Amino acid sequence: MSRLDPVFDRCRAEGRAALIGYLPAGYPTVEGSKDTLRTMVDSGCDLVEVGLPFSDPVMDGPTIQVAAEQALRAGFRVRDLFGVVESVAAAGGKAVVMTYWNPVLRYGVERFARDLAAAGGLGLITPDLVPDEAADWIAASDEHDLDRIFLVAPSSTEERIDLTSKSSRGFLYATSVMGVTGARDVVSNLAPELVKRVREHTDMPVGVGLGVRSGAQAAELAAFADGVIVGSAFVTAAADSPAAVRALTEDLATGVRSAVAPA
Amino acid sequence: MSPTGTVGSGQFAPTPHDPDERGHFGPWGGRYMPEALIAAVDELSVFYEKARVDPEFLAEFARLLKDYANRPSLLTEAKKFSRHAGGARVFLKREDLNHTGSHKINNVLGQALLTKRMGKKRVIAETGAGQHGVATATACALMDLDCVVYMGEVDTERQALNVARMRLLGAEVIPVKTGSRTLKDAINEALRDWVANVDDTHYLLGTAAGPHPFPLLVRDFHRVIGIEARIQILEQIGRLPDVVAACVGGGSNAIGIFHGFIDDPAVRLVGLEPGGDGIDTDRHGATLTKGLPGSLHGAMSYVMQDEDGQITEAHSISAGLDYPGVGPEHSHLKDIGRAEYRPVTDAEAMEAFALLSRTEGIIPAIESSHALAGAMQIGRELGEDAVILVNLSGRGDKDMDTAVKWFGLGVEGETR
Ligand SMILES: Cc1ncc(COP(=O)(O)O)c(C=O)c1O
Numbered sequence: 001m002s003r004l005d006p007v008f009d010r011c012r013a014e015g016r017a018a019l020i021g022y023l024p025a026g027y028p029t030v031e032g033s034k035d036t037l038r039t040m041v042d043s044g045c046d047l048v049e050v051g052l053p054f055s056d057p058v059m060d061g062p063t064i065q066v067a068a069e070q071a072l073r074a075g076f077r078v079r080d081l082f083g084v085v086e087s088v089a090a091a092g093g094k095a096v097v098m099t100y101w102n103p104v105l106r107y108g109v110e111r112f113a114r115d116l117a118a119a120g121g122l123g124l125i126t127p128d129l130v131p132d133e134a135a136d137w138i139a140a141s142d143e144h145d146l147d148r149i150f151l152v153a154p155s156s157t158e159e160r161i162d163l164t165s166k167s168s169r170g171f172l173y174a175t176s177v178m179g180v181t182g183a184r185d186v187v188s189n190l191a192p193e194l195v196k197r198v199r200e201h202t203d204m205p206v207g208v209g210l211g212v213r214s215g216a217q218a219a220e221l222a223a224f225a226d227g228v229i230v231g232s233a234f235v236t237a238a239a240d241s242p243a244a245v246r247a248l249t250e251d252l253a254t255g256v257r258s259a260v261a262p263a
Numbered sequence: 264m265s266p267t268g269t270v271g272s273g274q275f276a277p278t279p280h281d282p283d284e285r286g287h288f289g290p291w292g293g294r295y296m297p298e299a300l301i302a303a304v305d306e307l308s309v310f311y312e313k314a315r316v317d318p319e320f321l322a323e324f325a326r327l328l329k330d331y332a333n334r335p336s337l338l339t340e341a342k343k344f345s346r347h348a349g350g351a352r353v354f355l356k357r358e359d360l361n362h363t364g365s366h367k368i369n370n371v372l373g374q375a376l377l378t379k380r381m382g383k384k385r386v387i388a389e390t391g392a393g394q395h396g397v398a399t400a401t402a403c404a405l406m407d408l409d410c411v412v413y414m415g416e417v418d419t420e421r422q423a424l425n426v427a428r429m430r431l432l433g434a435e436v437i438p439v440k441t442g443s444r445t446l447k448d449a450i451n452e453a454l455r456d457w458v459a460n461v462d463d464t465h466y467l468l469g470t471a472a473g474p475h476p477f478p479l480l481v482r483d484f485h486r487v488i489g490i491e492a493r494i495q496i497l498e499q500i501g502r503l504p505d506v507v508a509a510c511v512g513g514g515s516n517a518i519g520i521f522h523g524f525i526d527d528p529a530v531r532l533v534g535l536e537p538g539g540d541g542i543d544t545d546r547h548g549a550t551l552t553k554g555l556p557g558s559l560h561g562a563m564s565y566v567m568q569d570e571d572g573q574i575t576e577a578h579s580i581s582a583g584l585d586y587p588g589v590g591p592e593h594s595h596l597k598d599i600g601r602a603e604y605r606p607v608t609d610a611e612a613m614e615a616f617a618l619l620s621r622t623e624g625i626i627p628a629i630e631s632s633h634a635l636a637g638a639m640q641i642g643r644e645l646g647e648d649a650v651i652l653v654n655l656s657g658r659g660d661k662d663m664d665t666a667v668k669w670f671g672l673g674v675e676g677e678t679r
Contacts, residue, residue, distance in 0.1 A: 054572075054573065055442065055573040055574045055575075056442070056447065056448075056451055056559065056560075056574050057451075058297070058451050058454045058455060058560075059297050059455075059458070061455070065441060069441075069442075072573065077571055078571045078572070101295055101558050102557045102558045102559065102566070102568065102572040102574070103571055103572035103573070104572070105556070105557055105558060105572060106555070106557060106568060106570065106571060106572030107571075107572065127297055128295055128296055128297055128558070129295065130294060130295075130296070130298055130301060132285060132293075132294065133293050133294060133295055133563075150298070151297065151298045151299075152298060153297070153298050153299035153302075154299075155299055155300075155301075155302040155303070155461065156298055156299075156301070156302065157302060157305075160298065160301060160302075164298065175298075175299060177459075178299055178458060178459055178460075178461060178462075179455075179458055179459040180455045180458060180459065
């Protein structure tokens with residue numbers, strides 16, 4: 001049983017996809033990120049991904065790079081992450097953490113898992129850790145009952161999709177395009193095909209991300225994905241105003257409830 | 264002399280020091296990288312494994328090294344420089360005489376051939392000093408490949424000559440303005456490009472770092488340095504050196520020459536790291552001396568980082584050594600005690616830079632000057648009976664701007 005099953009079960013029961021919103025912890029400040037995440041939870045995110053700002057975010061485009069840089073410049077420390085996760089739980093939200101691997105290694109894999117679980121976090125998304133290298137994390141996440149969200153990409157072979165789904169718990173993160181994070185104008189046509197391939201290997205929920213920024217795009221993804229993941233657009237909205245975050249969340253929340261067949 | 268040898272022997276033969284199937288040298292190496300790129304490195308592994316036993320590939324590579332890159336490179340005794348190294352005999356492996364002026368061409372020609380075999384038509388590369396960028400642009404011109412080079416903005420300024428060379432050779436040079444605006448950030452940007460364009464693009468990584476199979480294949484393409492040097496020193500003095508010294512940025516020239524002697528336990532292998540302002544300051548790039556285990560740019564290795572695992576900026580007067588990571592095989596060699604690593608400060612390197620120029624009429628790259636400074640220290644420790652082989656990884660033309668500033672060689676006679 002995964003920690004995230006209740007989230008996806010409820011969405012499934014309502015006949016819709018889950019809305020998953022990303023924000024880096026500490027952006028623009030630790031308190032500021034708590035406020036934004038609370039707004040995201042209150043106005044319709046079913047799950048939030050709390051990002052851990054990292055100095056060398058190779059999977060991120062300019063928007064998230066700049067946000068991470070700003071958080072670090074404002075003095076963000078890894079220990080602050082757990083307070084941010086706690087604040088999401090306190091607001092009645094569900095949180096997983098998304099992080100590059102080196103900060104976890106330095107913190108200690110086992111210690112990180114323990115502190116994340118204690119803060120009420122439900123799991124970890126690891127964009128630069130593949131299951132092949134994840135023995136320590138698999139052991140620690142089992143020990144602390146945390147979900148493990150590995151990624152699959154359009155370039156993944158069947159064997160790798162199989163390995164990745166067997167190693168994951170909670171959901172699988174399908175990157176809809178070959179590329180880094182960043183809002184895009186059109187939904188990739190690689191995503192439906194990838195999700196279809198994934199479904200041949202697993203019944204686990206599949207979240208699709210990279211590039212989504214509008215309710216209309218969310219509606220397209222909701223037609224075939226169990227979760228719609230939105231990152232850069234939230235970062236941009238957070239830089240604007242709480243009202244912008246609320247408006248974006250509501251637009252996306254409407255989107256995941258009005259699935260349309262992809263054009 | 265035919266160092267690239269025949270099938271199953273020589274430069275591409277498996278060694279007892281090869282990584283396991285998934286690229287681990289002990290606990291180091293592997294693939295700490297996005298899933299989206301795994302298919303590409305798998306493909307590269309498959310093509311490399313085929314190529315290294317394919318007589319046609321080996322012959323083509325050997326021909327390019329000989330008729331295009333000017334190999335074998337010379338081994339020159341630095342008789343007057345020896346005075347500054349405690350009287351020890353110092354031999355220079357003259358990678359500076361290769362086409363494009365550094366060891367980098369060895370790896371680039373090999374990977375460019377692999378790119379062709381994989382049917383890809385676009386090449387991207389990172390560069391620090393610009394030597395890898397120039398070598399890549401050169402091979403791409405030769406082999407009709409499109410070439411894009413990422414270079415930190417700081418480095419485009421201090422190695423402006425090489426930017427011009429790359430552009431003349433037809434490459435697009437993209438200055439990278441993020442982070443520390445040096446080599447590490449150029450690699451980040453190249454990885455971002457790769458993930459978006461991996462179908463038709465090969466990432467021609469310039470050092471023996473990164474995810475498997477890069478540390479293995481870059482090393483193998485550079486093994487020619489050690490193979491030649493071993494034959495040459497035996498020819499010249501009838502014995503092996505006591506010490507082999509090489510500078511270590513990512514570690515490619517060092518691993519290439521080390522491998523010629525790795526099974527000779529009496530030969531000390533010494534890597535010289537950029538000590539910047541000194542390793543007790545926070546301005547240096549001595550990854551193996553001061554770093555901690557971590558994952559950066561696709562591999563587990565020693566990494567310069569803070570207590571939160573944020574990667575720290577390296578600092579070195581030498582753009583080619585200004586990198587907070589290092590190839591995983593060096594981490595392994597350090598751990599098992601087969602190689603030792605020492606820092607050399609900017610000032611020590613620049614002293615060696617000037618000394619070699621004046622005593623031997625050879626202007627070395629500032630990167631290579633770190634190895635020379637190391638040889639000066641080690642020579643003084645060991646005395647005049649010692650024989651030290653230095654990998655002179657490149658020539659110093661590209662470093663004239665830095666030298667002008669450091670020594671006050673400008674027309675105004677400006678001093679530092
Ligand atoms: C002449 C020269 N030597 C050494 C290096 C350092 O690289 P590596 O440690 O991979 O040999 C460079 C890198 O640019 C270089 O140009």
